[in-house]
Amino acid sequence: MADLLQSSSIVPSLLLLLHLSIFTVLAVQAKPSPYLSSLFFTDYNKMLETFKIFVYNRDNKNQSDFTSPVKLLFHESLLKSPFLTTNPDEAHLFYLSFPHNTTTTRQISRFINNLRTDLPFWNRTLGADHFHLSCNRTGPESYRNFVELRKNSVQISCFPTIEAMFIPHKDLSLPPLNPPLLAHHEPELMTRTGKLLGYFWGKDSESTVMDELRDNPEFLIESEPSDWNDYAEKLSSSKFCLFLYNGDVFGIGTAFRFGCVPLVITDRPMPDLPFSDVLRWSEMAVFVGIGGGVAELKSALGRACGDRYERMRELGMQASRHFVWNTYPQPYDAFHMVLYQLWLSRHTIRYV
Numbered sequence: 606m607a608d609l610l611q612s613s614s615i616v617p618s619l620l621l622l623l624h625l626s627i628f629t630v631l632a633v634q635a636k637p638s639p640y641l642s643s644l645f646f647t648d649y650n651k652m653l654e655t656f657k658i659f660v661y662n663r664d665n666k667n668q669s670d671f672t673s674p675v676k677l678l679f680h681e682s683l684l685k686s687p688f689l690t691t692n693p694d695e696a697h698l699f700y701l702s703f704p705h706n707t708t709t710t711r712q713i714s715r716f717i718n719n720l721r722t723d724l725p726f727w728n729r730t731l732g733a734d735h736f737h738l739s740c741n742r743t744g745p746e747s748y749r750n751f752v753e754l755r756k757n758s759v760q761i762s763c764f765p766t767i768e769a770m771f772i773p774h775k776d777l778s779l780p781p782l783n784p785p786l787l788a789h790h791e792p793e794l795m796t797r798t799g800k801l802l803g804y805f806w807g808k809d810s811e812s813t814v815m816d817e818l819r820d821n822p823e824f825l826i827e828s829e830p831s832d833w834n835d836y837a838e839k840l841s842s843s844k845f846c847l848f849l850y851n852g853d854v855f856g857i858g859t860a861f862r863f864g865c866v867p868l869v870i871t872d873r874p875m876p877d878l879p880f881s882d883v884l885r886w887s888e889m890a891v892f893v894g895i896g897g898g899v900a901e902l903k904s905a906l907g908r909a910c911g912d913r914y915e916r917m918r919e920l921g922m923q924a925s926r927h928f929v930w931n932t933y934p935q936p937y938d939a940f941h942m943v944l945y946q947l948w949l950s951r952h953t954i955r956y957v
């Protein structure tokens with residue numbers, strides 16, 4: 606009798622447990638996440654523990670390609686980071702830091718040729734476990750070594766990249782540097798008045814779409830903010846921040862941070878979005894073709910309203926820390942996210 610009683614009370618509690626766990630699973634799944642993979646945090650921690658990079662010419666203080674500050678920051682952060690190893694046998698990836706006198710495709714080709722003759726690493730994968738920084742490399746691409754570099758190695762470019770210079774799922778892009786307002790502004794404390802539907806600033810404010818929006822009182826289009834306080838205020842009080850893909854995307858990470866959902870106006874596909882293999886961009890930003898003009902832009906904004914809008918805004922704010930560049934890299938910042946993407950690409954397949 607006691608047994609019976611016990612087992613009959615076990616059944617409902619099992620059912621309750623089952624019910625609870627199903628409920629928890631559903632609740633977990635329903636919680637919106639900015640990440641494409643549910644393993645993001647696990648993978649990221651694994652990267653911190655195990656990722657090792659070998660640098661050719663570690664002493665190279667004057668790389669050929671330091672024309673943009675963001676590349677320089679990435680390079681310096683990498684050289685100071687705990688991810689470097691002097692033992693190539695334990696390296697997952699090899700960093701090609703080109704000397705300052707190595708800029709043309711011919712010089713690069715010769716540089717790689719020397720390295721493949723002297724060391725065994727390039728030949729093992731034909732460069733697939735190598736990466737390099739390049740935001741604007743031009744010249745004839747007929748040299749074999751250069752072709753292998755382009756086809757196999759991970760190229761880290763600056764977003765937005767030059768058309769056709771980016772190979773999706775192999776290459777990466779560095780998000781732009783942040784406007785100089787991060788330390789002093791706390792978006793949480795700002796009141797959200799929501800006066801503006803869309804805010805744009807940039808040197809491209811003369812484009813046709815922006816010109817048409819200029820007369821619309823729901824939008825504010827300016828060539829530059831009067832000061833950074835004012836800028837933070839405008840980001841906080843606008844529902845959408847407009848960007849032109851071919852133009853200035855400088856503030857996109859900051860827009861996320863201040864809860865201003867980016868609306869990106871583009872004339873072509875955007876394979877080079879920063880962290881596109883990690884973040885759910887389509888859940889955090891609105892993309893609209895430039896061809897449809899203001900009408901299409903407005904209907905895209907109309908579709909991104911209500912709960913959908915609030916969700917985009919929340920996911921963007923969650924992801925915003927990944928767009929922050931720091932002089933001294935911090936967990937989950939832009940530097941670590943680029944490394945994380947490199948870590949994901951360590952098994953890429955070579956082209957022969």
Ligand SMILES: *[C@@H]1O[C@H](CO)[C@@H](O)[C@H](O)[C@H]1NC(C)=O
Pocket residue numbers: 667669705706
């Ligand atoms: C770095 O290289 C540039 C040429 O690309 C040269 O003008 C400059 O003097 C070099 N700087 C140092 C510190 O060697």
Ligand SMILES: *[C@@H]1O[C@H](CO)[C@@H](O)[C@H](O)[C@H]1NC(C)=O
Pocket residue numbers: 704706707712715
């Ligand atoms: C670049 O300079 C180094 C010495 O600083 C030299 O050994 C190398 O051959 C040069 N490379 C090119 C392509 O001129």
Ligand SMILES: *[C@@H]1O[C@H](CO)[C@@H](O)[C@H](O)[C@H]1NC(C)=O
Pocket residue numbers: 721722723724725728
């Ligand atoms: C790598 O391969 C090239 C030919 O593809 C060869 O000339 C070179 O000696 C090889 N390097 C090593 C270190 O074996």
Ligand SMILES: *[C@@H]1O[C@H](CO)[C@@H](O)[C@H](O)[C@H]1NC(C)=O
Pocket residue numbers: 741743
């Ligand atoms: C890229 O390089 C080419 C040729 O050197 C130059 O004409 C072009 O303006 C550069 N583009 C950027 C974005 O720096």
